[in-house]
Amino acid sequence: MKRAHMARMDPMLVFDRAAVRRHRDRAASTVGSVADVLQDAAERLLDRLDDVTRTFVDALDVGGRGVVAPLLRARGLRVVSCDLSPAMAAVNGGPSVAADEEFLPFAPASFDLIVANLSLHWVNDLPGALIQLRQALRPDGLLLASLPALGTLSELRAALTEAEAEVSGGASPRVSPFPELRDCAGLLQRAGFVLPVADLDEMRLLYADPFALLRDLRAAGETNAVRVRHRGVPDRALFPSALVRLPTEGERVPVTLRLAMLTGWAAGVPGTAGAPG
Numbered sequence: 001m002k003r004a005h006m007a008r009m010d011p012m013l014v015f016d017r018a019a020v021r022r023h024r025d026r027a028a029s030t031v032g033s034v035a036d037v038l039q040d041a042a043e044r045l046l047d048r049l050d051d052v053t054r055t056f057v058d059a060l061d062v063g064g065r066g067v068v069a070p071l072l073r074a075r076g077l078r079v080v081s082c083d084l085s086p087a088m089a090a091v092n093g094g095p096s097v098a099a100d101e102e103f104l105p106f107a108p109a110s111f112d113l114i115v116a117n118l119s120l121h122w123v124n125d126l127p128g129a130l131i132q133l134r135q136a137l138r139p140d141g142l143l144l145a146s147l148p149a150l151g152t153l154s155e156l157r158a159a160l161t162e163a164e165a166e167v168s169g170g171a172s173p174r175v176s177p178f179p180e181l182r183d184c185a186g187l188l189q190r191a192g193f194v195l196p197v198a199d200l201d202e203m204r205l206l207y208a209d210p211f212a213l214l215r216d217l218r219a220a221g222e223t224n225a226v227r228v229r230h231r232g233v234p235d236r237a238l239f240p241s242a243l244v245r246l247p248t249e250g251e252r253v254p255v256t257l258r259l260a261m262l263t264g265w266a267a268g269v270p271g272t273a274g275a276p277g
Contacts, residue, residue, distance in 0.1 A: 013124050014124055014226065015122050015123070015124055015225050015226060016225045017084070017100070017102075017122070017124065017225075020084060020122045020225045021084050021085050023218075023221045023222070023223050023225060024083065024084060024085035024087070024088045025085045025086070025087045025088065026218075026221070027085075027088065027219055027220060028085060028087035028088045028090070028091055028221075029087075030218070030219040031065050031066060031088070031091065031219060031220060031221065032066070033216070033219045034216050034219050034220045035065075035066065035067055037205065037216070037220075038065055038066075038067045038117070038118065038220065039067040039071070040203065041117060041118055041146060041257075041259060042064070042067050042068050042071055042115075042117045043071065044201050044203075044259070044261070045115065045117055045144050045145075045146045045261055046068075046071055046075075046115070046144065048144060048261070048263055049075070049144075052142065054112075054140065054142065056075075056113040057077065057078060057112055058077070058078050058080075058110070058111045058112055058113070059072045059078065059079045059080070059111060059112075059113040059114070060079075060080055060081075060082065060106065060110070060111045060113070060114045060115070060136065061079055061080070061081040061082070061092065061115055061117075062081075062082055062083075062101060062114060062115065062116035062117075062119050062120070062133070063082070063083050063084070063101070063116060063117070063118070063119025063120075064081055064083075064092060064115065064117055064119070065083070065088060065091065065118075065119075065220070065221075066091040066092055066093070067117075068081075068115050069081045069092045069093060069094055069096075070093070072113075072115065073094070077113065079094055080094075080095045080096065080097070080111075081094065081095070081096040081097075082096065082097050082098070082099040082104075083096070083098060083099070083119075084099070084100055084101065085098065085221075086098035088221065101116075101119070101120060101123050101129045101132075102123055102124065102125055102128060102129055102132075103132075104129075104132045104136060106136045107136075108135050108136065109135075109136070109138045109139070109141075110136050110138075111136055111137055111138065111141060112137065112138045112140070112141040112142070113141060113142050113144070114133050114136065114141070114142070114143045114144070115144045115145070116133070116143070116144070116145040116146070117144075117145070117146050118147070118148065118259075120145060121147050121148050122225055126179075126187060127187060127191055130143075130190075130191035130193070130264075131191045131192060133145075133191075134191055134192050134193055134264070137266035138266065139266060139267065139268045140267075140268045141265070141266040142263070142264075142265055142266075143188075143193060143262070143263070143264045143265075143266075144261075144262070144263060145261075145262040146259050146260065146261050146262065147178070147179060147184065147259070147260045147262065148178045148257065148258065148259060148260075149178055149179060149180065149181045149184070149200065149258045149259060149260040150178045150179065150180045150258070151178070151256060152178050152256065152257050152258045152259075153255065153256070153257070154256060155246050155247055155253075155254065155255060155256065156213065156242070156255070159242040159243065159245040159246050160238075160242045163238055163239075163241040163242035164238055164242075178258075179260065181198055181200050181258075181260050182198075184198035184260045184262055185197060185198040185262070187262075188262055188264040191264075192267070193264030193265060194264070194265050194266075194267050195263075195264065195265050196262070196263070197262070197263040197264070198260050198261070198263075199260075199261045200258060200259070200261070201259045201261050202256065202258050202259070203256075203257040203259065204254055204257070205254070205255040206249065206252040206253065206254055206255075207252060207253045207255060208251065208252055208253075210243040210244075210246055210253045211239075211243065213243075213253065213255055214243075
């Protein structure tokens with residue numbers, strides 16, 4: 001059996017990684033239009049560095065889409081950026097490489113800080129990716145990662161499901177599945193991190209034009225890459241029917257982003273005090 005056919009048959013492969021790369025390639029020219037939202041999320045994540053006494057020198061920015069690397073450089077760090085998409089990797093400025101999060105090309109103990117801001121939720125083997133990130137850290141190195149948690153885009157998910165059931169008599173996955181917050185610290189522990197912490201940070205956006213939400217998701221490279229997604233052209237009535245079902249606050253449509261903020265340390269050298277805090 002050919003390897004490609006085996007991949008199609010594997011039920012553990014939730015996401016179409018080739019589609020993820022295409023979406024991010026396409027978004028490299030538009031991601032600047034949503035940089036304010038991405039930077040808000042990144043700043044919330046990086047605020048955790050203010051409570052750490054450890055000094056960091058070499059940082060890896062995983063999938064930062066042009067906002068994380070400048071924030072790290074402003075803190076005086078040397079930064080290497082990577083992204084699944086070569087085009088998106090190039091928007092980071094400075095040293096950058098195209099790299100698959102599931103097959104990282106970095107040698108063990110290359111960095112003392114790794115930041116993955118909203119970049120791991122399209123990974124099929126998240127525990128495996130986290131193990132590789134830990135291995136790329138030096139002893140007492142720190143991982144900061146954010147993931148959309150269960151409840152993110154819940155308004156859009158419900159509206160699309162209801163509208164598609166009405167328009168076509170069925171529904172296909174159109175919003176990525178997200179993990180529950182309570183599972184995230186366990187994922188870090190399973191990957192070998194010490195002192196794992198998972199906190200919830202909620203962002204609410206208000207849209208005057210609900211179609212702008214879909215445009216922003218596309219601009220960020222966040223369009224549907226679930227493998228079992230419907231591949232045909234959607235009915236013309238689907239998205240208008242879904243968007244009118246979205247709840248409103250006044251004349252605006254609220255959108256909820258529930259972010260799991262993850263913190264984990266690589267174990268220190270045996271005999272030392274371990275991860276500083």
